[in-house]
Amino acid sequence: MSNLLEVKGVTKRFGGVIANKDVTFSVETGNITGLIGPNGAGKSTMFNMVSAVFPPTEGEIWFQGKRIDQLPSYKVAPLGISRTFQNLQVFKTMTVLENVMVGLHTKTKSGIVAAALKTKKMRQEEEDMYENALQWIDFVGLSDVVATEASNLPLGKLRLLELARALATSPSLLLLDEIAAGLNNQETLEMANLIKAIRDKGISIFVVEHDMDLVMTICDKIIVLDQGEKIAEGTPKEVQSNERVVEAYLGASEDEEVIS
Numbered sequence: 628m629s630n631l632l633e634v635k636g637v638t639k640r641f642g643g644v645i646a647n648k649d650v651t652f653s654v655e656t657g658n659i660t661g662l663i664g665p666n667g668a669g670k671s672t673m674f675n676m677v678s679a680v681f682p683p684t685e686g687e688i689w690f691q692g693k694r695i696d697q698l699p700s701y702k703v704a705p706l707g708i709s710r711t712f713q714n715l716q717v718f719k720t721m722t723v724l725e726n727v728m729v730g731l732h733t734k735t736k737s738g739i740v741a742a743a744l745k746t747k748k749m750r751q752e753e754e755d756m757y758e759n760a761l762q763w764i765d766f767v768g769l770s771d772v773v774a775t776e777a778s779n780l781p782l783g784k785l786r787l788l789e790l791a792r793a794l795a796t797s798p799s800l801l802l803l804d805e806i807a808a809g810l811n812n813q814e815t816l817e818m819a820n821l822i823k824a825i826r827d828k829g830i831s832i833f834v835v836e837h838d839m840d841l842v843m844t845i846c847d848k849i850i851v852l853d854q855g856e857k858i859a860e861g862t863p864k865e866v867q868s869n870e871r872v873v874e875a876y877l878g879a880s881e882d883e884e885v886i887s
């Protein structure tokens with residue numbers, strides 16, 4: 628199986644704080660890979676580097692065989708990688724369809740050209756984007772609320788909307804940042820099935836998740852961070868029985884999740 632994403636010796640410092648320390652791992656094509664660790668372990672920082680929010684202080688990030696962290700285009704999320712956010716980033720006064728379309732317009736010139744000036748090619752491009760958006764809205768199960776304003780949707784559906792918007796950009800790698808946060812058991816189960824269905828469509832997935840049941844159910848491979856360092860990597864079974872992992876979680880304060 629080929630490596631889609633390679634993180635090589637990555638360190639991130641914020642002033643005196645070392646959020647990630649010499650971390651190396653890969654995400655293989657066609658897999659669901661999990662990134663877990665106690666609070667403050669450096670998971671979000673790693674996600675932010677992979678999605679080009681900020682560069683590593685040291686080390687390299689490679690995607691599809693190219694080093695991306697030094698490219699000028701790295702300032703926006705590298706083409707081919709899209710993500711969802713722990714704190715929802717939907718536009719509350721827009722409908723479901725508008726929310727999905729707005730992410731696509733930033734990728735084309737036609738979105739900023741007055742309607743009368745649009746060429747046939749631009750109109751075709753818009754038609755294709757529209758069809759694509761509707762297809763992903765249907766895929767995540769939001770067809771019945773396609774024209775509903777996001778402000779009228781419950782959290783479970785807003786998380787699905789973020790997923791549809793990320794998918795509509797046709798990523799090769801999808802980053803899911805705590806996609807199940809705040810969902811009830813039934814919604815989490817449905818989300819797990821959806822994530823596996825996305826993987827089965829050939830999109831590789833990298834998840835940060837506190838819900839251990841979800842991680843252990845869906846992931847092919849799990850990377851464990853603790854205090855910025857990678858302490859383990861393996862299948863869910865291998866990671867669950869790893870002494871350093873158990874210790875890292877049991878050492879966490881009481882209000883944090885303990886691996887089960």
Ligand SMILES: Nc1ncnc2c1ncn2[C@@H]1O[C@H](COP(=O)(O)OP(=O)(O)OP(=O)(O)O)[C@@H](O)[C@H]1O
Nearest residue numbers: 641644645646664665666667668669670671672673
């Ligand atoms: N912008 C920043 N400036 C300064 N320190 C930061 C910044 N972002 C993260 N940190 C620090 O880096 C460390 C790792 O934080 P990070 O948010 O990556 O951990 P995490 O594993 O995602 O935690 P959680 O599970 O609580 O979301 C923490 O000590 C945090 O305080």
